[in-house]
């Protein structure tokens with residue numbers, strides 16, 4: 001089962017509601033919202049008011065990817081705004097266990113994100129407490145970057161640990177996902193895929209989304 005989460009980072013911000021509705025109609029399973037603060041990453045994007053504005057526009061779960069310092073200070077605002085999934089970077093959290101508990105206490109699915117160079121050992125003691133793990137396959141901060149294939153063995157290794165420990169954690173992949181790159185990640189055990197430029201920068205978004213999903217499902221058959 002492959003879930004596609006279009007990232008609105010590559011959408012037209014002047015008509016965000018329409019852009020979300022379009023990918024929902026095209027078959028998306030989640031809407032991915034990239035929150036950047038200009039500190040943790042060298043870019044500034046959107047905050048809770050955008051999540052709140054989009055909440056009534058779609059029935060899809062809102063997947064909020066926090067690329068910010070001190071996420072604890074903003075998690076409640078994002079939850080109240082309507083986030084269904086919130087993920088935080090292990091590199092940005094001083095007290096990761098506390099942060100994950102905070103997200104869950106608000107009734108939101110909690111995820112931890114690893115940058116391309118961050119080893120999976122960093123999260124082995126939080127696996128009992130998270131709903132999903134997000135692997136960055138680009139350095140966070142911008143859409144439209146090239147997929148970093150050296151992350152794939154990390155996905156494979158985590159999938160094996162999840163299986164061995166009998167956990168029910170979903171694996172999400174974010175960055176440079178296309179019909180060409182999704183297969184290796186799906187084969188490695190990922191089930192949720194963020195795609196920004198590969199959907200929103202295309203003339204026919206529905207066709208682009210369906211091709212990416214089909215390429216992911218093809219390797220599972």
Ligand SMILES: O=C(CO)[C@H](O)[C@H](O)COP(=O)(O)O
Pocket residue numbers: 007009010032034065067138139140141142143144145174175176177194195196197198
């Ligand atoms: O978190 C992100 C960047 O930090 C984005 O979700 C990601 O880059 C999506 O864009 P694309 O599919 O174009 O790579």
Ligand SMILES: [Fe+2]
Pocket residue numbers: 007032033034065174194
């Ligand atoms: Fe993201």
